[in-house]
Amino acid sequence: MSVYGVQGEDRSDYTKEESKQIRARSRRLLGSLLRPHIGRVVVTMILVVIAVAANIAGPMIIAFGIDHGLPAIMQQADWLPLWGATIVYVLAAIVGGVLMFVYTVSVARISQTVLFDLRRRLFDHAQRLSLEFHESYTSGRIIARQTSDLESIRDLLDQGLNELVRGILFMGFTAVAMLILDPLSGLIVFVALIPAVLLTRWFQVRSTKLFRETRTTSARMIVHFVETMTGIRAVKAFRKEPANQREFDQRVDDYRDANFRTINIFGIYEPGIMSIGAITLATLILVGGLRVVDGTLEIGALLGIALYARNFFQPIQGIGMFFNGYQAASAALEKISGVLEEEPTVREPTQPKSLPASRGQIDFDEVEFSYGADKTVLPDFDLHIPSGQTIALVGTTGAGKSTLAKLISRFYDPTEGAVKLDGVDLRELANDDLRRAVVMVTQEAYLFAGTVADNIALGRPGASAEEIEMAARAVGAHEFIEALPDGYDTDVAKRGGRVSLGQRQLLSFARAFLADPRVLILDEATASLDIPSERLVQEGLTTLLADRTAIIIAHRLSTVAIADRVLVMEHGRIIEDGSPDELIALGGKFASLHRAWRESLV
Structure with missing residues (x-):
């Protein structure tokens, strides 16, 4: 039997050992789903690294063109550095765009293949489970496993992981590029990362609790709806419509309140990240402008730094949003793995005896x-x-x-x-x-x-x-x-x-x-x-x-x-x-x- 069992799936009072076993079970399931595609996953990761690196190269190429190409024209009438920078910039943009397209398609194919395998596995296993399981496990919950839970995993695989991988690579390559252009500007950005990381950590902790509450209230609402519609004859026969409506309204209210609390933390997090980014950009331009005036920084390098800084904090918002999808998908994977770990109480024998012509005794x-x-x-x-x-x-x-x-x-x-x-x-x-x-x-x-x-x-x-x-x-x-x-x-x-x-x-x-x-x-x-x-x-x-x-x-x-x-x-x-x-x-x-x-x- 699984750690959950058929009755304890929605509990929130697990011991540390139970929680550890549940997470390990989910990781085993995810590993079994991804293992057949590990080669494609590795190739996809290589593609996204090259694609992001090509996109990040743009501002550095622009800085080179301004700081070296323009002086070469004005002083030596040499157009080669500027034309070279232009051609490299265009090629980098093309390579980055093409590889990002291939990466996006590849990720979508992997996620759809994984989801197809998981849907089939869940349906096949649910059919093989004994009658005892289905008499204990409500129809609304098993429907939720095949619908909303799988959709949560799909959202994470199609969008969440994409945002996370691209965001981390973008920020990492951008930081390296800024350090190459100007170490002092890179240091300013790293200092600005401290409040951004602290705010993101606060958002992660709060969102973990609130998203779980949202999913729980949503699941209760769906289960009540499904069971009411499934038993609509009994509902009408016993005139249960008013009582059902009151209960459903309460569950909708709980779901709405949970969503409002979730929206509130987004109202703090997103403007907070934008403010940190705006203050950092203003600081870089101010400090960089003063250094351009005294000749310690080239104007092209300042432009490149400004271009990098303008977009540096945007992926943090995407990474913060990733926690939403991750928490939903993680909980969904735990529930699905719980069903898949249930063992039939009535099992087919490993070496069955044949019964070619039964008499019926x-x-x-x-x-x-x-x-x-x-x-x-x-x-x-x-x-x-x-x-x-x-x-x-x-x-x-x-x-x-x-x-x-x-x-x-x-x-x-x-x-x-x-x-x-x-x-x-x-x-x-x-x-x-x-x-x-x-x-x-x-x-x-x-x-x-x-x-x-x-x-x-x-x-x-x-x-x-x-x-x-x-x-x-x-x-x-x-x-x-x-x-x-x-x-x-x-x-x-x-x-x-x-x-x-x-x-x-x-x-x-x-x-x-x-x-x-x-x-x-x-x-x-x-x-x-x-x-x-x-x-x-x-x-x-x-x-x-x-x-x-x-x-x-x-x-x-x-x-x-x-x-x-x-x-x-x-x-x-x-x-x-x-x-x-x-x-x-x-x-x-x-x-x-x-x-x-x-x-x-x-």
């Missing part, structure tokens, strides 16, 4: 399962389900029925004991073999963007149109599909918005039928159907469940009637086991549930 051998240290759902559970048998699981909410289904599907692994398919521990099976052998249909019946045919074909990619239609006919979905505007080519729109809840469930049945698993699990799969649709599906279920092992979890006992065997669960244990007729005759828990269901139909 399921065994629970002394299984114990807990969602947490103090939440044991299945204590010492044993169960044998022969191949081809249809099992119905009934019981009150929280009895452990869905947990049983998740263990068979290997969404989770048991804490103790083993769940076996045809005598093979599920932890020893390859995921591909397990997914072909076991399919679960849930109440959610999620449909992806695309056509009706595309969604049915998820059960078996590459299935023909005839096979898709046959699956739809088998579960009673063909008639309503044909009535859609474009039949099987109808786009279901976002999350199946063009079809009803019951129709989505029928499509999920068709998908499962096409997959043709040996073990089929129906977890409240008929709960969304109305009575006529349920009766139609009952006929389809007879076809769907034939010649395969089936586990049906249902509160509607009409679905249970087609089961060969009913298991009544209570607190993670089986309290009754038998055929529906046997349990009704027994007069126990199932009989009372069945009686209550019959009375509800009257």
Whole structure:
């Protein structure tokens, strides 16, 4: 597991050791991203050094032209020094411009390649993480990792690092050039750097805290927005709009206040740097002018120094702005590295056993399962389900029925004991073999963007149109599909918005039928159907469940009637086991549930 864990990502009370581990983890991730491009990075750095040096040479060339070229013309009628300075100046400008263009393009290519790799890595890893992670990690946070956090890293790679590298090189070469032209002027600039560095340090410390606060309030605002829009049906059903609006307004206010505090320090920093630069330039011109008068400084050197001094402090502002991008990208990289360091709790075996043709026999051998240290759902559970048998699981909410289904599907692994398919521990099976052998249909019946045919074909990619239609006919979905505007080519729109809840469930049945698993699990799969649709599906279920092992979890006992065997669960244990007729005759828990269901139909 990562240092963060899925719950502690936004904490601010890390110990020094935890913070050190987090930074080391981020550096490892960044190193792994840049390592394949190290050669291009080195070449790019060489290019920018040459480009900046060529641009910095301009004022020195101008100073040479004035101090040596003009006297040569006036005294000796020799135009060569001036023409030479002019040609060198033009060539330096061309070389600097071309190399800076190549550098900028190269940096952009490196950053886009790194971001492409990181996006793919994050998406791939998030898909491989176990269901436990996704049930703990909110959707808004995982969306933020793929959007705003990656954008922060992109801004740093595309702009921030560019500003930093160019700024440092520009200031370094400028300082050297000024020392060459006039050591005293260089000393004045170095003295002026002291307050500039102190102001920049103050800005860095303050901005680190304020930018983190801005990012935190922004993330909270985005998460609230995403979760509200994702659960908009529940929001409207329970009339939560006013409460949600008040909470969102508060989070927007927090974000606005954090931004105002950030703007305030910029209002101090940027004018401060500009003032230092202006005072330094005035001092250089005053001191340099007096020295020109007494003949200790050439006029061309003074002009070159003034040109250098005018632009010397500008990169400091860019370097100060770099801290903004750096802090945002650093925090984003920490969060992304935290997700990438999460390990699946359900792992594919390194040397899986093959299962070419499953029979569908399921065994629970002394299984114990807990969602947490103090939440044991299945204590010492044993169960044998022969191949081809249809099992119905009934019981009150929280009895452990869905947990049983998740263990068979290997969404989770048991804490103790083993769940076996045809005598093979599920932890020893390859995921591909397990997914072909076991399919679960849930109440959610999620449909992806695309056509009706595309969604049915998820059960078996590459299935023909005839096979898709046959699956739809088998579960009673063909008639309503044909009535859609474009039949099987109808786009279901976002999350199946063009079809009803019951129709989505029928499509999920068709998908499962096409997959043709040996073990089929129906977890409240008929709960969304109305009575006529349920009766139609009952006929389809007879076809769907034939010649395969089936586990049906249902509160509607009409679905249970087609089961060969009913298991009544209570607190993670089986309290009754038998055929529906046997349990009704027994007069126990199932009989009372069945009686209550019959009375509800009257």
